[in-house]
Structures are given as C-alpha cells and as structure tokens.
Amino acid sequence: MSSAEVRQEGTPSTGGVGMVGEPIAKVPGIRLFGIPISINSLLGTLPIYIGLIAIWLYFDSQTDGKFLGARNLSNMVQQFSYKPVLALGIVLVLLLGEIDLSVGYLASLAVSLAATFSVTDGWSAGPAIAATLVICTLAGLVQGGLVAWVRMPSFVVTLGGFLIFEGMANHITGGSSINVLDPFINSLGTYYLPDSAAWIIGTVACAVIVAYRVLGRMARLKAGVRTDPPALFILSVGGTVVLIEGAIAVLNNYIGVPIAAVIMAAFVMVFWFVAKRLPYGRHIYAVGGNLEASRRAGINTTAIKWSVFGVSGLMAGVAGIMLLGYQPTASTTIVSPDLLLDVISIAVIGGVSLTGGKGTVWSVLLGGLVIASVDSGLNLENTDPYLVSVVKGSILLLAILLDVLGKRQFRFKFLQR
C-alpha cells in the first residue's frame, strides 16, 4: 500500500493516491501570517470593530472627550460588568440552538430575592447569595427540563418563565424598594482594587495565560501536529497581555479596577475553559451543530440541554447580585426591561449565531463593550430613554443581519420542533 499523507492546510490538492480527485472547495478569503481568514469571518467581526471605533469617536466628540476619559471608562466597567456575565449563560444556550428569554427577569427575581433574604430576613451575605443562586439555578433547570425532557420549544418555555419571573420579582418586593445595607453585597458593585493589588492580580493572570499557551504550544510541537505560525502565536499571546495590562493601567488612572470587572473576567475564563477544553463544552457545540449525530455518538443530549439551562439560570442569579451590589436599592425598576435584548445583542454582536453551534464565549467581551459603550454614551448625552430603545433595537437587527449575511441560511431551530 503506497503512502498517502493527509495534506496540510493551504495545499489545495486534486486527489490522493488511489483516489479519483476532485477540486476542494476553496473558501474565499485572505491570508494573515499564513492563516487563511475567510470572507465570512471577516464579514462577521470586522464591521463590529469598525462600528465600535466609530461609536467611541462619535461619543467622544459629542462629550468633549469625556467619553474616553478614565473616569467614564471606569464607570462603564463598574456599571455594566453584569451584562457580559449574564450573556455568558445565553451564549451556551444559543450554542445549543435554543434560546432563553427569561434571563432578564430571572436576574430581576435574583435582585428581589437577595434583597429580601438580606434585609427582610436579616440573613448575612453568604447564605443570602447562596440561596439566591440555588433558586435561580433551579428555575433554569425547571425550564431546561421542560425543553430537554418534555421537548417543549425553548422559545415558549422561557417566554412563560419571562412572565412568571417578572411577576414573582414584583410580588416578593410588593412593588416597593428595599435598601440593602449589607457591606459585602454593596462591595460587589462599589469596591475598587488598590492599584498594587490590581497589578499583582493582572500580572499573575497574564503569567498563567502565557504559561498555559506556551506549554500547549510545546505539547503540540512535540506531538508534531500543526501549530500556528510563530508570528501569530506571539501576536495573540502578546496581544492578550497588552490588553489586560493596558486595561489595568487605564482603570488605575482613575480610582482602580472595579471588583465587578475581576468577577466578570474570572467567569469568562472559566466559561472559555469549559467550552473549549472539556468534553462537556465540545458536546454543547455538537448538539447545536447536529442533535441527531450527537445522540448517535452516545452523547447524553438531554442532560446537556438540561444542564445548560441550569447554567443560564445560575448566571442570571450572579448577574442579579452584581447589579444589586451596584444599585443597593432593590426594586424591580433597577432591572431594565431592555436587559434581555441587551444580552442577546451582546452574544450576537460578538459572533454567536442564533442557529446554534457557532461562536465563542469571548463574544461577550466584544459585544459587552459595544452595548456598554452605547449605554454609557447615550447616558452622557442625556438622550431620551425612548430613543435609547430605538438605537439598541437597531443594533440588534444590524448584528443579526451580519449573522445572516455570514451564513445565508437562516433557520431558527428553537422555533421548529
């Protein structure tokens, strides 16, 4: 038997030994450091970066440089970190090809619950937070159970949850506001790391990232499997370090790094690890890509779906508590009705497809930055809140339009059961 090798990427071939060849469909695109970048991925993210820069320049000019000042950037991070955290759960749900419409009001319910436990029941922060997270996770699991086992469409199940959680959140507080005085809960939204602590945590995080990437690259080189070109590797690792340390430098220039930003970063890292490095995450992508194939491959697709809705509920709880820390007056008005729209926008702007199986957890950072910038900029400009909704709705439609253009096939799996 003659040897036929598996060709490496970038060498289009017309067939191997002993096999009638066929031209390999070439994906149109450009090359960057030897890595082919398809038109589709360019179409997906490049307009977002251009749009983000345009948004920044526009608001900066409108606010006489206030927008890009350290003070506003710091406020932005402090104020909006809970949204990417909430979006993390939505990203996993969207990867499955499902949707969770309930997360906005579940976060609202979490605000009411944590405030009630803390103030009305007089619990200390630990039990109040733990109980809130458990209840939110269970709420997610109940919805997930209806989707995964009963096979109800997630669109309908979570629409029910949307109403139920809104009602419960209002019922628990009786429509009045509760002032949360617990210092720990308050610190989640108001505490800034001292400059030195921020540098130490940031540098340790960078060291871990660099070590992990270098060790991974060495393992790949040793095994003899394809690795990124050195230039790309250095660019990507170096870029990460520059971004982290740069953000710390900017934030330290005002008061410091808000603890909320650290919580958000930690959750993003954990979700990245789960999604990319664990079989569980691989199986989430597989279920979103081809449910039947996943089932035949022996993956417990029901359990995967069920658990992901549980995670989505948990993240709603975390986001609600972070929000309560920032605005310690718990009333249902602190959760904007736009919150659901915002987190779906965050995921879609970051490149997560509504049709399932496509996107990464990093998307919450890019999408979160866009949404936070719009929020913050419109707020600085004192824009009519009704117009804010118009702007945000338009942004969501634009992001989905890019997704459609990138894929051309557009099917909502969660509507077809």
Add this chain to the structure above:
Amino acid sequence: MSMQGAGTVPVTTGPLLQVKQLTKSFGAVQVLRGVSFEAAAGEVTALLGDNGAGKSTLIKCVAGTHVPDGGQILLGDVPQNFRTPSDATHAGIETVYQDLALADNLDVVANLFLGREYTRTLIPGVVRTINEEAMELRAREALSTLRINIPSVRSLVAQLSGGQRQSIAVAKAVLWSPRVVILDEPTAALGVAQTRQVLDLVLRLRERGLAVIVITHNMHDVFEVADRASVMRLGRRVARFNIKEVTPDDVVAAITGARAFDTADMA
C-alpha cells in the same frame, strides 16, 4: 444464472455475521417475516430490495436500534442480544447512516472522536481535558491508512465535499476497529467522481478484512464492489447471488419480483 441455496454456499471462512429467521413487527405491520442474512469477513455484501422490503429494519436490528421480536443474530458464532446501539458498537458493529451524522460546525478531528474524546487528567479525579494532540495524530494516521484525502484534519466538516464527508463518516466508524461495517446508501447523493472515491474506500475496508454490508439501490455500485448480494422482498430474503456469476438483469428481476426464484431454503 447461478443460484445457491443457503446450505450450498461454498464457505471458505464462514460468515462472521449471521442473521437467522429474524422477525419484527410494528403494531399490526409485520416488517420482517423471518429473514436470514449473512456477511463474511473480507467480503462486501450488498443488501438489496425495493422500498419497504425491510432492509432498513433488518439493518437497524443488527445495529441495535431496533430489538427484533424473534430470530437470532450471531457474530462469530456467538449469539448476540442487542438492546441498544451501543451494545452493537461494543460487539464490533458500526453503522454509517445515509444522513452521515456529522456535526458541520466541528472540525474533522472533533467529529471522528465525537462522544469518545481522548482526554488527559488536569486535576486528578476531577477535571479531564480534551487531548487534542493525541486525537489529531490518531485521526491523521487513520485517514492516511484509508487514503482519505482532505485539506486538513482541522477543516470544518461543512467545508468538505460530499465524497469527503462520506469518507469521514466511514473513517469515524472504522476508527474503533469494528468487525462489521454497515453502509446505508453510501453513494446516494454523490456525483460520479465522489462515488468512485467512496467505492474505493469500500474496497479498502474489504482489504482490511472487515465484513462490509452495503445497502444500495444502485446496480452499478453492486457490480463494482460487491462480492455477494442478498435480495429482500416483503420482509423475506428472496434471492442471494454470487455477483461474479450473475448479470444486473438477474438481480433486478429478483428485486422487482419479475422472476420467481426458488426460495424453499431461503427463509
């Protein structure tokens, strides 16, 4: 025209897979009425029949998807009692269905190992991470042995052609060293060149000593790769052929029932 009864087949190695008098009903509909079938190692056996003849039901019984009502399935003379698809997989029977069961959004390596990823320990007893290097090396070796040519094992399956996708689906089945591979209409949706590619792959599976079962409607494929053929009609086997000794007309006549064959010992 040469027809052989069940007892008169010149057996050289003995059939690896033997199905005896299998029956299966869905409600009032009796789909399998005591069908027998066998496939030998190192041979390609075609399973033929018109729509509704019971081919798919027979294959699903062998693959563990359906549990038969009666009859026997023997693998290497050992009676099997498959309750689930994974029972059949563990016994060494892999099935490649017509719709391929590949996740388009994942790359070739991820698809080959889907649900059976290689892992390494990160935190003992708690966290095991995916071992991409080991999977990639094994994938390259497996594809190279089968002479399957794709741009990269890290290509997304969505970027591959129909023939390449079919080849990946077959490689996914063969990766776990099965003894029997069942291919359901492997060339149904393929063009001429891609069909050639997949048929060559079928022959390579035969070279490796596997018992290969191919369900097909395509006479050309049958005469291209099959050593033997069994024809089903209305839940029974109505004919079996040694492909070298018959013409396509004989086989078509058996499928359509235009000609009655002696089915006394056919069961």
